[in-house]
Amino acid sequence: MILFHISHxxxxxxxxxxxTKEMLSKELFRKGFFYNANYGVEVKLTIKKVLNQIExxxxxxIFLLISDLNLTTQESKDLDKNINELNANGFNIKFQVLDHHATGQKSADIYDWYYLDINRCASKIVYDYMCEEFDAFTAEEKECLSPLVDTINAVDxxxxxEIKNFEFGKVLLMMVSKAREVNNILFADLNREYRIYLLxxxxxxxxxxxxxxxxxxxxxxxxxxxxxxxxKDDTLDNLSAKYLVKSLADVKDKLTVTFKGHKGLLTYCLGGIxxxxxAFLKANPDFDFFIDIGRKGNASFRADGKVDVSQMAAKIAKGGGHINASGGKFDDFKETINYNDVKTYVQGKLDKI
Structure with missing residues (x-):
């Protein structure tokens, strides 16, 4: 069985x-794909992405699990229709929503695959579900996991x-929300591994x-x-920078854009570049410039003496600045969770100069 798991x-x-990752390591699932989404457009886009991958x-x-996200009645209706169509065409998909938000009540009243319990956090619901449905964990493993689940439940x-669990849970809340050393847009899997490692x-x-x-x-x-x-030990900032440069280098071919024979690296929502x-341009001399785009179209441009990014910023993003450091804003940029959409957009702008 292959797991697709979307969570908050x-x-x-x-x-x-x-x-669910612990279950994957125990080979209760042959393979697993994991996604995280916030509410609104991210949920719709993530479900669409998962359904495309399931094909x-x-x-x-296939087991499709959505946890800690309440679906609107329209999102639930669309999901039910899409899954039923896939199953009618020869797929074998079981899907389950495990939620604890009261705003999911309408969907839970309509669909039997939508389980709602407002008295437990989603982690506790998922843990109990996996123990009951899959007999997922040994007594020894439960001894390890149950205290963490109870702590998340207390604070969520x-x-x-529940003073002890609650106070510990407050630290966990801070720990997960501030685990920003690994970018969660460009390196979603690494970011998830980082947070789960800390947990x-x-x-x-x-x-x-x-x-x-x-x-x-x-x-x-x-x-x-x-x-x-x-x-080798170092400061957290230096270790983070080295880790980021290594992570970028590992996927640089995927992030490459070109401008008049020059190679550049394009990132999305990296910030503080x-x-x-x-560091990246010095470590990768075959790259001549670096662009980062924010969710709202704000852009930062950097170079290392081979390209005048002030002119680049002026021509494609109504910006400017210095030869090696400039900024701008793309007024017609549309927020997305799909990096390839960003790359297509920026490369199109560069090709028109």
Missing amino acids: TDLDGYGCQLI DFKDDE IWLDH KESIKYIDERNGNILLDNALHSMKKEFLKLDK SIPAN
Whole structure:
């Protein structure tokens, strides 16, 4: 069975995926694909992306799970229709929504695949579901996972009377929301692995006296341990920059745009690019410029002496600045979660200069 798991972009959402990833490591699923989405357009676009990917697995048994996201009645109607059509055409798809938001009640009243329980967080619902439906974990594994699930439950549905779990959960909330060292747009899988790594490491401190304080103190070192590319220690900022440059280099062919015979790297929603752009261009001398686009079309341009990005910014983004560092804004840019849409848009602008 192949798993497709869409979940929310917060502590509870990643808690759900920690559970299913543990099942993947136990080979209860042959393969797994994971996605995270916030509400609104991201949910629709992510479901569309997943359904397109599912079409490559017609000969496999598929389990589609959506957790910690309430679907509107229209989203539920569309999903039900799409899955039924695929199954009618020879696919074997089981799908399940496991939700705890009261705003999902209308969908839960209509569809039997939409399970709603407002008294448990989504991580706890997913954990209980996997234990009941798949007999997913041994007693020893439950001893490890249950305290984490109970902690996420306490803080997510705000059980502040459960003082120990609640205080520990507050640290987890901060930890996951501020795990920004790995970009979640360009490197969604790496970002998810980073957050889940931190969650799993946090289990060590749950049963300790003043565990919330111990975790808070240890968090800096936990982050550095994940980001180290070798045994050499450094500041968190430097380790993050090196990790980013390595991650960009690993996918640079996918991120390449061209301008009059020059190669450039195009990123989306990276932000604060001065240091990483300079480091990347120095480490990859075959690249001459670096562009980063934000969600609203704001753009940053960097170069290393081979291209005048002030002219580039002026001509394609009504901007300007310095030869090696400029900015601008694309007024007709449309926000998307699909990097390829961004690349097609920017390359089109560059080709017209």
